[in-house]
Amino acid sequence: MAKKRVAYFYDEDVGNFHYGPNHPMKPHRLTLTHNLVFNYALHKKMEVYKPYRATYHDMCRFHSSDYIQFLRRVTPQNTGQNKTLNNFNVGEDCPVFSGLFDFCSIYTGASLEGAVRLNQGVCDIAVNWAGGLHHAKKCEASGFCYVNDIVVAILELLKYHNRVLYIDIDIHHGDGVQEAFYLTDRVMTLSFHKYGNQFFPGTGDMFELGVENGRYYSLNVPLRDGIDDQGYANLFKPIMQSVVNHYQPSCIVLQCGADSLGCDRLGCFNLSIKGHGECVQFVKTFNLPMLVLGGGGYTIKNVARCWAYETSLLVDQEISSDIPYNDYLEYFAPDFSLYPDIAARIENQNTKQYLDHIKHTVIENIKCLTGAPSVQMQEVPPDFMCLESMEEQEDPDGRQEDDPRFEGEFYDGDHDVDKEDAYVEV
Numbered sequence: 001m002a003k004k005r006v007a008y009f010y011d012e013d014v015g016n017f018h019y020g021p022n023h024p025m026k027p028h029r030l031t032l033t034h035n036l037v038f039n040y041a042l043h044k045k046m047e048v049y050k051p052y053r054a055t056y057h058d059m060c061r062f063h064s065s066d067y068i069q070f071l072r073r074v075t076p077q078n079t080g081q082n083k084t085l086n087n088f089n090v091g092e093d094c095p096v097f098s099g100l101f102d103f104c105s106i107y108t109g110a111s112l113e114g115a116v117r118l119n120q121g122v123c124d125i126a127v128n129w130a131g132g133l134h135h136a137k138k139c140e141a142s143g144f145c146y147v148n149d150i151v152v153a154i155l156e157l158l159k160y161h162n163r164v165l166y167i168d169i170d171i172h173h174g175d176g177v178q179e180a181f182y183l184t185d186r187v188m189t190l191s192f193h194k195y196g197n198q199f200f201p202g203t204g205d206m207f208e209l210g211v212e213n214g215r216y217y218s219l220n221v222p223l224r225d226g227i228d229d230q231g232y233a234n235l236f237k238p239i240m241q242s243v244v245n246h247y248q249p250s251c252i253v254l255q256c257g258a259d260s261l262g263c264d265r266l267g268c269f270n271l272s273i274k275g276h277g278e279c280v281q282f283v284k285t286f287n288l289p290m291l292v293l294g295g296g297g298y299t300i301k302n303v304a305r306c307w308a309y310e311t312s313l314l315v316d317q318e319i320s321s322d323i324p325y326n327d328y329l330e331y332f333a334p335d336f337s338l339y340p341d342i343a344a345r346i347e348n349q350n351t352k353q354y355l356d357h358i359k360h361t362v363i364e365n366i367k368c369l370t371g372a373p374s375v376q377m378q379e380v381p382p383d384f385m386c387l388e389s390m391e392e393q394e395d396p397d398g399r400q401e402d403d404p405r406f407e408g409e410f411y412d413g414d415h416d417v418d419k420e421d422a423y424v425e426v
Ligand SMILES: [Zn+2]
Pocket: 170, 171, 172, 257, 259, 295, 296, 297
């Protein structure tokens, strides 16, 4: 297969945000990941960009304006008087921390720029390990996610692509993305995740299939504790193959949450680094434009190993199993291996019968797709940004309000948002 042109987005500020002392989500994992990518010299195989920063308006393409306005204004200092915290599900899992809006702006901007570059055909694969925050909802934060960069990026891809396939291998259900596109056939969502015993977020059983035009365009593969590489691949590959055959996407968004690895602080699967990477490698074989994103991952040394390894797969560069000398070498003790033994710590509760049953049911549902939907585009929205304009960074804190492009459509404080309306019209 011909080598792919890979665009990689990294902002060196992104690892310096802190959710709080005991919070499992550690943006520092992004610094560790980039450090490995760099010390494996993978940056020489791709185009590395400091990404665009998403603005309030970019975020409001999916989210409600009052929610984004809140994210923009809230600080650890003013949360005391802020009675709206609960309205937006901000507090414990999703704390208010210093620089919260900038953090969202960085990870969302990178996914959005990745989508723009894919649309313009200037790269084949766009990688943003800081993105993939799949739980965020239109009007509220959820599961350590505030702004849903995935939905924002897919909305951009839909300007050029009739059918976008979203795949999610995080251990948690990709509920925010599924919900956004639950009514449409233009985005197919496929999530593999742990389901049962009230595991977060509690959604994603096999019978959530989408509604109206979206019926059969949401697919879920609910798994039990302890799934291993072989069991996972035996489901992932035939299901993916079947989805691509029936749906015929023109573009793929892959969320690579690394909390599905064995030994994850919050997870309960037994995937190895190579087993997780095999999914990425398999998706790449379809030869479609791909937006590759991060997601969960709470044992940060393994998150860095996993995403560095997956970067090497995307650029087709074999790398040594010995971790190279780097600024954070002590994290990788005692083995200093890219592939530590992290599998088989949790009993595998996925019997062969169970896995056969879900494979059969999911593939039967895929056969209900009535052929790839075609789209009559009445009016294609204009490109929100062009690559040149991304080079002049806008002030992330709202200077764009003066931008004549937005005249008359800026947020009105009294604007009423219907919270029931969580879906996106596409
Ligand atoms: Zn997760």
